[in-house]
Amino acid sequence: MTTVGKRLDDALFGPESAARLWCAHTGLAVLIGLRVVLGPYRQLDPTPDGLFRPPWFLVWLSDMPSATVIAAVQVVGGLAAALFVARRWPRATFAVAWIAYLLLAGLRDARGKIMHNDVLLLLAAVPFLAAPMPRERRERAPDARYGWPIRTGILVVALGYFFAGYWKLVRSGLSWVTSENVRLSIAWGPKPEVGRWDAFADFVTSWPVLGVLIAAFTIAFEISFPLAFFWAQARVWYAAIASSLHVATYFLFGLDYWAWIGTLWVLFIDWPAVVVAVAQRRVRIAGARAPG
Amino acid sequence: MTPTIRVRWFVGVFLGVVMLFGFVGFEAWPLTAFRLFSVARDDTRTSWEARTVDAAGVETPFDQQDLPLGYRLAEWPLSEFPSSSDATRAAVCRGIAKGARDAGRDVAAVRVYRLRERIDRVDDDWEVTTDPELYHECEHP
Numbered sequence: 001m002t003t004v005g006k007r008l009d010d011a012l013f014g015p016e017s018a019a020r021l022w023c024a025h026t027g028l029a030v031l032i033g034l035r036v037v038l039g040p041y042r043q044l045d046p047t048p049d050g051l052f053r054p055p056w057f058l059v060w061l062s063d064m065p066s067a068t069v070i071a072a073v074q075v076v077g078g079l080a081a082a083l084f085v086a087r088r089w090p091r092a093t094f095a096v097a098w099i100a101y102l103l104l105a106g107l108r109d110a111r112g113k114i115m116h117n118d119v120l121l122l123l124a125a126v127p128f129l130a131a132p133m134p135r136e137r138r139e140r141a142p143d144a145r146y147g148w149p150i151r152t153g154i155l156v157v158a159l160g161y162f163f164a165g166y167w168k169l170v171r172s173g174l175s176w177v178t179s180e181n182v183r184l185s186i187a188w189g190p191k192p193e194v195g196r197w198d199a200f201a202d203f204v205t206s207w208p209v210l211g212v213l214i215a216a217f218t219i220a221f222e223i224s225f226p227l228a229f230f231w232a233q234a235r236v237w238y239a240a241i242a243s244s245l246h247v248a249t250y251f252l253f254g255l256d257y258w259a260w261i262g263t264l265w266v267l268f269i270d271w272p273a274v275v276v277a278v279a280q281r282r283v284r285i286a287g288a289r290a291p292g
Numbered sequence: 293m294t295p296t297i298r299v300r301w302f303v304g305v306f307l308g309v310v311m312l313f314g315f316v317g318f319e320a321w322p323l324t325a326f327r328l329f330s331v332a333r334d335d336t337r338t339s340w341e342a343r344t345v346d347a348a349g350v351e352t353p354f355d356q357q358d359l360p361l362g363y364r365l366a367e368w369p370l371s372e373f374p375s376s377s378d379a380t381r382a383a384v385c386r387g388i389a390k391g392a393r394d395a396g397r398d399v400a401a402v403r404v405y406r407l408r409e410r411i412d413r414v415d416d417d418w419e420v421t422t423d424p425e426l427y428h429e430c431e432h433p
């Protein structure tokens with residue numbers, strides 16, 4: 001195997017702890033459960049036939065299902081996610097929750113416009129459909145059996161952001177940065193119209209140079225995202241910056257990308273290691289304060 | 293214990309598909325190329341708007357933002373009108389008419405306009421000028 005191939009193999013199939021896999025799997029199930037239960041899917045009824053454009057795996061539907069059917073899928077998906085968190089029939093319940101989420105998000109996508117809000121969580125959760133189910137959920141020793149679902153999920157997330165930057169360069173070239181693109185995108189505002197923070201939009205569009213700086217930073221950030229796959233210490237920074245950009249696009253365009261933010265933080269951080277580090281720090285501080 | 297050959301194949305095929313869609317630009321939701329905000333915007337754009345016409349000939353904007361979620365992205369099927377078949381156009385018009393009638397309007401026809409819009413900075417404010425062109429009309433949808 002070449003050096004590059006060996007590095008890629010190590011990065012993709014390297015070890016992680018059973019505790020981290022348990023935590024990431026649970027976090028994804030919670031996110032999926034929340035999206036399934038809280039999503040505005042029942043409001044998709046009525047969608048008239050002429051405006052119903054289902055994705056390829058829903059073409060067997062002649063029209064939008066009724067609110068009752070959609071609610072039933074939400075109940076089944078939410079229950080399945082809750083049962084997975086309790087580790088009841090985990091292989092089956094995670095799959096049922098994921099399929100319910102796929103169906104519901106697919107219905108939301110079935111209105112003629114490609115919706116990206118749910119794709120990152122859906123795709124990053126795919127490796128976990130086949131992931132091992134460790135019994136020793138507090139075991140922190142790295143084990144090669146448990147690393148690949150987390151690392152594959154991280155690579156999917158990194159590729160998602162990378163392709164977002166890649167297509168900006170392919171379709172618009174450097175003019176995406178050097179023109180008034182970002183400033184005018186914000187000035188035009190969200191389409192379809194939704195509520196946004198107009199004062200923030202006015203501030204950003206008041207300074208032409210600010211739009212160019214935001215554009216340059218965004219492209220550099222997205223194109224460099226695969227670094228986060230190979231460089232674990234950088235992940236927290238990539239997650240924090242990506243979250244900030246999503247919050248900004250929420251205020252400027254009303255775009256709901258909290259599923260992307262949740263996916264980032266669930267997969268990019270080794271939470272059991274964080275908990276241990278915080279506990280050790282508390283013990284050290286308590287020891288330093290102890291008399292004598 | 294290292295991952296089995298089956299796991300490696302599963303991971304390899306899955307990542308291969310994600311990268312194929314990303315690099316080539318295929319779209320088969322939820323597989324996607326992640327083309328988010330990829331086309332640079334300038335000071336002009338083309339939008340599409342539906343208006344309903346009542347029996348007295350009075351035009352009213354469809355205003356899908358005030359209708360249920362299923363109608364709110366109605367502009368996207370309209371933007372495909374230049375390449376849509378007559379049957380598809382008629383189906384979209386029927387859908388728009390249904391939404392307007394459910395909202396209590398009288399609908400004798402649906403008109404689809406192509407709007408050429410321009411945005412300018414005027415006195416610390418943004419002003420949009422719109423030039424509508426009647427693109428298609430569906431009678432008795």
